[in-house]
Amino acid sequence: MIEPNRQDRATNGDDDSVRRQAHAWVVRLTSGTATQDDAKALAAWRSTPEHDAAFRAAAGLWRRTGDALAATSGPAVAREAPRGMTRRRMLGRVAAGGVATASIAAAGATLVLQLPTLRAAYRTGTGEIRTATLPGGILIELDAESALDAHLDDMRQDIVLHAGSAAFTVPATRASLTVVVGEARLITEPSEPAEVVVRCKPRRGLSGWVGGQDADVACLSGRVTVVPAPGVPATRLAAGQEVGIGPDARGPHAIDVAATAAWRRGLLVFRDTPLSQVVDDLNRYRPGRIVVASSATAARRVTGVFHLARPEEALGSIRTALALSEVRFGDRLVVLR
Template identity: 30%
Template sequence: MNEAVDPDSPIGQTARAWALAVVGEDFPPERSRQFGAWLDADPQHRRAYEQAEAVVMMLGHLPTSTAIEPARRPAARWRAPALVAAGGLLAACLALVVALPGPAYETPSGQSRQVALGDGSQVTLAPGSRLRAASRWRPRALSLDRGEAFFVVAHQGGQPFTVQAGDALVRVVGTRFNVHRGAGRTVRVEVEQGVVQVSDRPDAQDRAVTLRAGQTVVADGPTLAVGALDQANLAGGWRQGRLAYDDAPLAEVVADLNRYSQRPLAIGSPATGRLKVTAAFDVAQAERFVAELPRVLPVRLTSDGRGGRILVAADPKRAPEPRAP
């Protein structure tokens, strides 16, 4: 599927002018040749014109056509004020269309999802995650609102593919990588193949780091900490049912566990959530991992009275309490 052209780009603006000119003036042979040459100069020109023409047709200014034949256009004559008004209306309509939100993809707890994007890219969305396109005209600009996703990006004429997760911006052309958005501001990116550029905010490309296969970065506010995976194919290990953490906040681990479980797990205080965890385990063993947390961290597990559980700070002055069932 061909990617739409931004109507506010130079090509989009020129296409808009041609769409209005077709209904606003005679097309002598020389003018038709100019129009045809512009259309044939770049496939994007024809796509942009078709978009602009579709908006004009939506406004009722052009008859529907199945092919662009500049030399055979009817010679419609408009008065100048009407043409100016049409131009303003077309621009306003295009602005409205550009502002329309793009598609969003969500998964419930315990379920993943395969998503095929219009540009040929593929996304595997982790449980409890939400991903959306910036707009209908920018399908290669995505935002990860929560959770985690693994991307296999298709090359498309050098056009970048971006994923924003919190303050972090990931920018690629074609590659395989994983993006994890933590419970707070922390974002983790892992690269399986290709090259990925990560910045701590969209307008800070001068502070971006470049990752290659087998590398990872944790973006936490203005800090970008680059590390290495044991193997490049471990990027997005959740796809094989494996969760791994290296000095990660307990709050991040709990947020992930809640995306895989129907039984809520909460944290009793911010201080408890900041405790660090280094562990690796299968998702199928998540309940066992939770039950063992009091053995390795100063926490205890209690019931919330509603079927869920809470991790609270252990009280050294009190005898250990029975674990929550």
């Protein structure tokens, strides 16, 4: 066998080190605990072509792993449990497999969307709600795990919502305000007061991997025009109406204004809401992650009023009301079945 020379060994060692660092950055960004300082440090690390290429390769591998697992996780098939395998242990293994698939798939989408969120001027963490007044008297209220940038100057007059939910209160004294969510735009009427709530989330499927977003736009007062995408006809909303943005979104429909964005009053209000959406909301206020094990369970409906400050209490009430079981992995990961 021919032994590689020292220079080759050094080069290979350097390449391995860069690859390990790139994978460590991917893990860090998809952990849910990355900070703005992490984003700045990553940008500095990727300033060299070698590091940038390694990071892109690691991110691509992570995304393809999620795709492969999602593609192979078909309907559950009943099989005889191996000897010595108790029902409890078997359920634990099945749940763990589902968690791995869901977590890696979600992490791939998170990786694409994380950097704009980390760099955002206005950002909230888990369980945090933030209020700020922008130039022109615009009041913004950010729900937990939300992020936006405001461009209110001579060059631009818009707000970009990157993640989560936000409420915008626009005074009558200013010109129209434009809020950007992915490809969509919503515009308030000039010189008219308006109150609008926008909720966005990564779009399902391939487009979600590259930053595609769905959204719900609710007009609580005033009027707002919603343009889902360039070239798509606009929808005009009056007070008490909501419209969805996305392939499977609902058209304009009436809403309960008092229940919409109840997080502003420290509450979560659900009325015949799919469990999948309820879990998404709870995950923004509870450390760790709640995962629903099957699509049938995710489609179950929830009605109730819960306090944001007590997410574990809300989880217990929902589990009892729907007669669900749970599997816990440590203190943070919960699988509902």
